[in-house]
Amino acid sequence: MSLQLHNVKKSYREPDGNILPVLNVESFALDQGEQVVLVGESGGGKTTLLNAISGITTVDSGEVIVDGVDLTRLPEAGRDRFRAERIGIVFQTFNLLPAFSALENVLLGMTFAGRADRDFARTLLERVGLGKRLSHRPPQLSVGEQQRVAVARALANRPRLMLADEPTASVDLANQNTILSLIRETCSEHGVSLLMVTHSHDVADQFDRVEQLANFNKPEVHA
Amino acid sequence: MNLLTIAIKSIRQRLLASSLTGLSVALGVALMVAVLVINGVIGRMFSQSGSGYDLIIGPKGSDLQLVLSSIYRVSPPIENLPWRFYTQIRERRDIEHAIPIALGDTTEEGGFPIVGTIPQYFGVEYAHGRKFLVKGDFLQGTWDAVIGAEVARKNGWDVGSKFRMIHGGQDDHVHDEQFTVRGILKRTGTPNDRSVFVHLDGFFQIDGHGKPLEEAINREADFFGVSPETVREWYGDDLAHAEEEEADGHDHDHAHDHEVLDAQKEVTSILVVMKTRNNNPLTRTTGSLMLKNELKEGFQAQGVNPIEVMRRLMDNLVGNVRLALLYLTGLIIAVSGIGIFVSIYNSMADRKREIAIMRALGARRQTVFSVILAESILLCLGGGLFGLLLGHGLVFAAAPLVEARSGLLIDPFAFEPIELVLFPVLIVLASLIGFLPGLTAYRTDVADALSN
Numbered sequence: 001m002s003l004q005l006h007n008v009k010k011s012y013r014e015p016d017g018n019i020l021p022v023l024n025v026e027s028f029a030l031d032q033g034e035q036v037v038l039v040g041e042s043g044g045g046k047t048t049l050l051n052a053i054s055g056i057t058t059v060d061s062g063e064v065i066v067d068g069v070d071l072t073r074l075p076e077a078g079r080d081r082f083r084a085e086r087i088g089i090v091f092q093t094f095n096l097l098p099a100f101s102a103l104e105n106v107l108l109g110m111t112f113a114g115r116a117d118r119d120f121a122r123t124l125l126e127r128v129g130l131g132k133r134l135s136h137r138p139p140q141l142s143v144g145e146q147q148r149v150a151v152a153r154a155l156a157n158r159p160r161l162m163l164a165d166e167p168t169a170s171v172d173l174a175n176q177n178t179i180l181s182l183i184r185e186t187c188s189e190h191g192v193s194l195l196m197v198t199h200s201h202d203v204a205d206q207f208d209r210v211e212q213l214a215n216f217n218k219p220e221v222h223a
Numbered sequence: 224m225n226l227l228t229i230a231i232k233s234i235r236q237r238l239l240a241s242s243l244t245g246l247s248v249a250l251g252v253a254l255m256v257a258v259l260v261i262n263g264v265i266g267r268m269f270s271q272s273g274s275g276y277d278l279i280i281g282p283k284g285s286d287l288q289l290v291l292s293s294i295y296r297v298s299p300p301i302e303n304l305p306w307r308f309y310t311q312i313r314e315r316r317d318i319e320h321a322i323p324i325a326l327g328d329t330t331e332e333g334g335f336p337i338v339g340t341i342p343q344y345f346g347v348e349y350a351h352g353r354k355f356l357v358k359g360d361f362l363q364g365t366w367d368a369v370i371g372a373e374v375a376r377k378n379g380w381d382v383g384s385k386f387r388m389i390h391g392g393q394d395d396h397v398h399d400e401q402f403t404v405r406g407i408l409k410r411t412g413t414p415n416d417r418s419v420f421v422h423l424d425g426f427f428q429i430d431g432h433g434k435p436l437e438e439a440i441n442r443e444a445d446f447f448g449v450s451p452e453t454v455r456e457w458y459g460d461d462l463a464h465a466e467e468e469e470a471d472g473h474d475h476d477h478a479h480d481h482e483v484l485d486a487q488k489e490v491t492s493i494l495v496v497m498k499t500r501n502n503n504p505l506t507r508t509t510g511s512l513m514l515k516n517e518l519k520e521g522f523q524a525q526g527v528n529p530i531e532v533m534r535r536l537m538d539n540l541v542g543n544v545r546l547a548l549l550y551l552t553g554l555i556i557a558v559s560g561i562g563i564f565v566s567i568y569n570s571m572a573d574r575k576r577e578i579a580i581m582r583a584l585g586a587r588r589q590t591v592f593s594v595i596l597a598e599s600i601l602l603c604l605g606g607g608l609f610g611l612l613l614g615h616g617l618v619f620a621a622a623p624l625v626e627a628r629s630g631l632l633i634d635p636f637a638f639e640p641i642e643l644v645l646f647p648v649l650i651v652l653a654s655l656i657g658f659l660p661g662l663t664a665y666r667t668d669v670a671d672a673l674s675n
Binding site: 047048051054056057076077080081083084085089091095096097098099100104107108109110111112113116153157 | 224225229232233235236576577580581582583584585586587588589590669670673674
C-alpha cells in the first residue's frame with residue numbers, strides 16, 4: 001500500500017471559539033502505483049487532507065500511513081524529512097520560487113532531501129519539455145511551462161507518492177490536458193502513486209478511480 | 224545548491240533593498256576603517272618622530288612644550304640653554320649623541336621653521352631603523368642648509384637655492400645672511416619634512432643670534448647658580464681676545480664667517496641618544512632615566528622622554544577624540560544594523576509564502592531559520608567588505624590632501640590589524656539582527672501561508 005488512512009480526524013478552532021470539524025475519514029487506501037482522483041467542492045477539506053497526508057498538518061487522531069510509515073508518530077523534523085524524500089507535491093498555483101531558475105527550483109527540493117542531483121534534475125526538465133529553458137526563471141516562463149517545472153520538482157526526489165492539488169486549475173484549457181497527461185505519464189514511468197484532488201469533472205473523467213470526498217469524509221464534532 | 228546559495232538568491236531577489244541596507248553598513252564600516260587607519264598613522268607618527276632620541280634636554284618648564292617645539296616644531300621654544308651646559312652634556316661618557324638645536328626663526332618664504340643644528344643630526348635615526356636620506360649633501364659649510372621634502376615641494380627649492388630667514392620674535396626682522404640649500408631630505412613622514420636645517424655655526428653668526436656679552440654672562444651665572452665673576456673666569460681667554468678685537472675696531476660684516484664666543488651661544492634644546500652597554504638596549508633606557516633624574520635635582524634644565532610625553536598626550540587628549548570617533552562610527556554601524564533588521568523583518572511578511580514553499584518541499588524549521596540568518600550575515604559581511612575597500616579608498620584619496628595640508632604622511636595602503644576585529648563583530652551583529660526574522664521564518668505556519 002502506498003497510502004492508508006484510518007480514522008483520521010481533524011478540526012480547527014474558529015476565532016469565536018467554536019470547533020470546526022474538517023476531516024473525518026474512517027478509511028481510505030491507495031495502492032502503490034495507483035492513480036486516484038478525489039473530487040470535492042471548495043471548502044470540503046481537500047487541501048487539509050493533502051496537508052495531513054504530506055505531514056504539513058498534524059491530525060487530531062487516527063493514522064496516516066504513507067509507504068508503510070505512520071506520519072502521526074513522527075516528530076515534525078521527521079515528517080519534513082519524510083516529505084522531502086518520499087512525497088512529491090504539485091500545487092494549484094505552482095509555488096515556484098521566482099528568484100530561482102527552472103533547474104534551481106527542481107534542485108531546491110533535492111537540496112532539502114540532501115541529495116541534489118543536477119543531472120537527474122536536468123533529465124526531468126527535459127522530460128517535461130523544458131530542456132532548453134533550464135536557466136529561465138519562473139517570470140520568464142509561460143503558465144504551462146511553470147506548471148511543468150512544478151511537476152519536475154515534485155518528481156525530483158523519486159517520491160513514492162505524488163499529491164496534486166488542483167494542478168490544472170490555473171492553466172488554460174489547452175494546457176490542462178497536457179499537464180494532466182504529463183503528471184499521469186511521469187508518475188507511471190516512475191512508479192509513483194498519484195492522489196489528485198480537483199473539483200473539475202472533466203479532469204476526474206480521465207481517471208479510472210474517482211473518489212467523491214464527501215463519500216468518505218464525514219466531518220463531525222468530536223472530542 | 225546549499226543554504227548559502229539560497230540566501231544569495233533571496234538577497235538578489237530584493238536587490239535594491241538589499242543593496243541599500245548593505246551600503247549603509249558599508250558606509251559605517253568605511254568611516255570606522257578611515258578613523259582607525261588615520262588614527263593609527265597619527266599615533267605612530269607621534270610615537271615614531273621622537274623615538275630616535277632617548278631624551279630631550281631643555282630649560283625647565285612644560286615638558287610637552289619642549290617636545291612639541293624640539294621634535295614637532297609646532298610650539299614656541301621655552302627658553303635657551305647655555306652652550307657650556309651643552310658641552311658638559313656632550314662630554315658625558317654615558318651619552319652616544321648630544322645634538323644641539325636652535326629654534327625660533329622661520330624661512331622668509333613659506334614660514335617653515337628653521338632648525339640650527341650640527342651635521343650629526345642626520346647621523347641619528349629619525350625613527351627606529353630609519354635613517355635620513357638626502358638628495359645632495361648633508362650640512363658641511365657654515366652657510367649650508369638641508370631642507371625637508373615638503374619645504375622643497377612647496378617653495379620650489381632645489382639644491383643651490385638660497386634663502387633668508389625671519390628672526391623669531393615680534394619684530395619680523397629679515398636677517399641679511401643667506402643660506403644655500405645643499406641637500407633635500409627624502410620624505411620621512413615626520414615634521415622634518417616641514418623643517419629647514421641650517422648649520423649651527425651659521426645660525427650663531429647671524430646678527431642678533433649671539434647674546435650681548437654682559438647679558439649672556441649674567442644669564443649663564445643665573446643658570447649655573449654662580450657669580451658673574453666665576454663665569455668670566457671660565458671664559459677668561461676668550462673674553463680677553465674679544466676685548467682686543469673690539470679695541471681694534473673689528474666690524475661685524477654679516478657676509479663672512481666670524482667667531483662667536485661660546486659665552487654668547489645658546490641652544491634651545493639637546494637631543495640625546497644614550498650609549499648602549501653590553502649590547503643591551505635596556506641600558507639606554509636606564510641611562511636616560513638616570514640622567515633625567517640627575518637633571519631634575521640640579522640646574523635649571525629638564526630631561527624628557529619624547530615618547531612618554533607624546534603617549535601621555537595621545538592617551539589624555541587624542542585618545543579621547545579617537546575613542547569618541549570610534550564610538551560614533553560604531554553607532555553608525557549599529558544604526559545600519561537596525562536598517563538591515565528592519566529591511567529583513569519587513570520582507571518577512573512577503574516571504575511567508577516563499578518560506579512555506581520551502582517547508583512544503585521538505586525544508587526543516589532550522590533550515591529556513593538558517594537561510595534568514597545567512598542572509599543577514601551575508602548582507603553585513605558584504606557591506607563590511609565593501610566598507611573596508613571604501614574606507615581604504617577614502618584614505619587613499621585623502622592621503623595626498625592631508626599631506627599637502629599638514630605634512631602628515633599617510634600610507635594609502637596602511638592597514639590596522641584591529642580592522643580584522645570588525646568582521647567577527649559584524650558576524651555577531653548580523654546574527655543578532657537575523658535572529659528575530661529567522662524566528663518568524665521558523666514559526667511560519669506552512670498550511671496557513673500556502674492557503675494565503
